[in-house]
Amino acid sequence: MTSLLPGTAVTVQVPATTANLGPGFDTLGLALSIYDTLTVQVTDSPGVHVAVTGVGAGVVPTDATNLVARAIAAAFDAFGQPMPGLALTAHNTIPHGRGLGSSGAAIVSGVVAAQALLEGLVDSSDEQLLAVATAMEGHPDNVAPALFGGLTIAWVGAGGPQHKKLLVHRGVSPLVLVPEHTMSTELARSLQPQSVPHEDAIFNVSRSTLLIAALIQSPELLLDATEDRLHQSYRASAMPETDRLIALLRAAGHAAVVSGAGPSILVLGSDPGERLSAAQLVTDQADMVWQALLPAVDIRGATVISHTVPTAR
Structure with a gap:
């Protein structure tokens, strides 16, 4: 007792x-x-x-x-x-x-x-x-x-x-961009298909293994390492502004992804200055207010x- x-x-x-x-x-x-x-x-x-x-x-x-x-x-x-x-x-x-x-x-x-x-x-x-x-x-x-x-x-x-x-490489600098609206995890998961093309599965295996190397040893590889074909595109219709801004950020060379089920955006910078330029891009291009958080790991x-x-x- x-x-x-x-x-x-x-x-x-x-x-x-x-x-x-x-x-x-x-x-x-x-x-x-x-x-x-x-x-x-x-x-x-x-x-x-x-x-x-x-x-x-x-x-x-x-x-x-x-x-x-x-x-x-x-x-x-x-x-x-x-x-x-x-x-x-x-x-x-x-x-x-x-x-x-x-x-x-x-x-x-x-x-x-x-x-x-x-x-x-x-x-x-x-x-x-x-x-x-x-x-x-x-x-x-x-x-x-x-x-x-x-x-x-x-x-x-x-x-x-x-x-x-x-342990993450000390050069990795996270930026989290948080919108005012929310996203249901259950809704996000409901948009996920039960199966994906074989080539997409292979693509994600290669990128996820590369991502480990990028995060612990080689941050310069983060842009390529954060590519995804398993879940983000399927959920894009539920968070179009998140999807649009991620595309803009990645086109500018920033390793931007959906944070969890979204709708927040995670940018994995390879140095502290990179996340400031990423935050400024969103401020300039967003259709709504996004709060920029600059946490450490x-x-x-x-x-x-x-x-x-x-x-x-």
Whole structure:
């Protein structure tokens, strides 16, 4: 049985993520230095109470149906522990519905908070955390970099979800261009065909392997390495302005792709100055307002930034 004392609290920080990176559909993900912060405190009273500030305030649920609360409950269940009463305070800065892994970050923050609360009471591994998070998210390409940071290759093997973390070349400079409108991941996936031409599959295999080399060793190859024929063209009709701007950016020599399911645009610059010129091009050519974010690659992933346990009287 859980013996958590009321007042026990943890605070975790989780990065945004961008998945696919062009050709690495449902496989590659990158953690970015845009963060959601979650504090979870054990209470005397049963149930879950959620307070949200920042992105999603007044919109997302504030009871046990909240995604973070459901992730905590799933982790407690996976670890074989009953969940105590909890008060959650979430401060969100990751945009919702824009292809930056906000749901993955919510799930990871809950799973990591649960692990931290249960420290010393149960043993858990990185593999278990990834398994719980993937079961909720449906695929590991966003939750893996949110958990572990850096560039991750994620797959599902005989033993469940797996990942390999790689360090990104210091010359790689991400730019994220975020529109005001959102995009449903479910809608984006519904536009994906069940099969693709053989030559397109071969094309993406070559580009995704090249992309690994470009990101960890040779950033000058990023433009060629981010070409894709598996998913972006099929989803273009649902986000025409994203598609138009990506075409303009790539024609100007910038490695631009759809960030996750979109509609945000990810530009992988080979030096810091390149992303400034890419942002200016969008400012000059866009038909609507796009917010330019200049994050670094996050190398730590989800972190516990405070953990307090009151002394029993």
